[in-house]
Amino acid sequence: MTLIALLAGDGIGPEVVAEARRVLDATGLTLAYEEAPVGGAAYRAAGHPLPPETLALAARADAILFGAVGDPAYDSLERALRPEQAILGLRKALGLFANLRPATLFAGLEDASPLRPDIARRIDLVILRELTGDVYFGEKAQHRTTDGRREGYDIMSYAEDEVRRIATVGFEMAKRRERKLCSVDKANVLETSQLWRDVVIELSADYPEVALTHMYVDNAAMQMVRNPGQFDVIVTGNLFGDILSDQASMCAGSIGMLPSASLRTWSGDTGLYEPIHGSAPDIAGQGKANPCAAILSAAMMLRHSLGQEAAAARIEAAVAAAIAGGARTPDLGGSLATAAMGDAVLAALESGA
Numbered sequence: 001m002t003l004i005a006l007l008a009g010d011g012i013g014p015e016v017v018a019e020a021r022r023v024l025d026a027t028g029l030t031l032a033y034e035e036a037p038v039g040g041a042a043y044r045a046a047g048h049p050l051p052p053e054t055l056a057l058a059a060r061a062d063a064i065l066f067g068a069v070g071d072p073a074y075d076s077l078e079r080a081l082r083p084e085q086a087i088l089g090l091r092k093a094l095g096l097f098a099n100l101r102p103a104t105l106f107a108g109l110e111d112a113s114p115l116r117p118d119i120a121r122r123i124d125l126v127i128l129r130e131l132t133g134d135v136y137f138g139e140k141a142q143h144r145t146t147d148g149r150r151e152g153y154d155i156m157s158y159a160e161d162e163v164r165r166i167a168t169v170g171f172e173m174a175k176r177r178e179r180k181l182c183s184v185d186k187a188n189v190l191e192t193s194q195l196w197r198d199v200v201i202e203l204s205a206d207y208p209e210v211a212l213t214h215m216y217v218d219n220a221a222m223q224m225v226r227n228p229g230q231f232d233v234i235v236t237g238n239l240f241g242d243i244l245s246d247q248a249s250m251c252a253g254s255i256g257m258l259p260s261a262s263l264r265t266w267s268g269d270t271g272l273y274e275p276i277h278g279s280a281p282d283i284a285g286q287g288k289a290n291p292c293a294a295i296l297s298a299a300m301m302l303r304h305s306l307g308q309e310a311a312a313a314r315i316e317a318a319v320a321a322a323i324a325g326g327a328r329t330p331d332l333g334g335s336l337a338t339a340a341m342g343d344a345v346l347a348a349l350e351s352g353a
């Protein structure tokens with residue numbers, strides 16, 4: 001039977017994962033769940049944010065549904081024991097190198113975007129960020145130069161196989177969407193980017209049906225605000241993707257609406273699925289969290305890890321219908337509690353089924 005590791009974590013994590021689970025159950029699929037503590041909850045129970053049993057469950061499961069970690073009570077711990085290390089440890093241990101962040105403006109949420117409604121309405125893109133390489137993992141240090149000045153450095157590097165595997169995910173995704181792939185780099189200045197661009201161009205020969213373009217990252221940041229509707233799939237490195245994906249998510253409205261997937265292959269393999277938001281300690285335990293990002297993450301899980309495209313599409317349609325019908329948590333200007341928002345999605349799912 002298909003096994004899902006439920007790692008709800010801290011803060012609003014358990015509240016939103018509970019709603020995602022209810023929606024998954026309502027699809028009629030037969031799924032088995034196993035829960036394990038992660039983040040601050042795990043530190044409390046076991047003295048480590050990612051205990052070996054939690055990692056073992058994650059490695060054994062067919063997919064991981066993750067809530068959030070980040071309990072401010074543990075901010076003073078050494079870095080290796082902080083709750084956030086759990087998510088980094090999971091990505092690294094499972095080799096989850098491809099981070100997918102779709103950003104779509106749901107009809108009715110135009111007011112939630114800082115962009116003009118006519119511009120915001122056209123957002124329907126996916127940012128594909130490389131997650132295990134780049135300047136984040138190169139050699140880094142601070143030292144004093146011979147004349148006594150402090151200096152810091154971080155080495156940016158990509159090997160061609162790292163570029164090829166993330167670009168392959170990008171082409172495969174573009175093939176299934178609007179067949180447009182924009183590769184974002186800084187090839188006018190960086191050798192890392194020149195290699196990136198060369199490898200992406202080589203690979204494009206295998207995907208004649210996909211229209212490939214290249215954009216420098218500074219221009220991409222500008223275009224994301226000027227005319228985000230021009231993008232379909234964007235593929236980029238770890239650093240540029242970190243910045244651009246936060247920018248894109250805000251253009252699409254509330255952080256409570258946006259899901260993500262971290263994968264190691266395009267489909268049919270395990271993955272980690274989580275809302276892009278954190279543990280939101282300011283609203284935790286109050287029933288105010290918007291569960292849509294977690295629910296949409298569960299839909300991505302069905303699509304990419306479990307081969308259940310139809311059920312994934314039904315869940316996404318149910319969220320869209322609930323929003324179009326006026327269901328709003330406080331982050332969207334409404335007053336529905338977390339569970340009531342879950343109810344609205346369930347009602348839409350059942351009436352659409």
Ligand code: NAI
Nearest residue numbers: 068069070071084087256277278279280282283289290331
């Ligand atoms: P956050 O995403 O937790 O919260 C930012 C703001 O958005 C807050 O005002 C919060 O109330 C609101 N918000 C977030 N999710 C919401 C939802 N579903 N519905 C309604 N409102 C929502 O980011 P913040 O405050 O920077 O970080 C809090 C903690 O979470 C930190 O410890 C941070 O390290 C951690 N974090 C963990 C992540 C993860 O587990 N992958 C990702 C981002 C942050």
Ligand code: MG
Nearest residue numbers: 242243245246
């Ligand atoms: Mg970020």
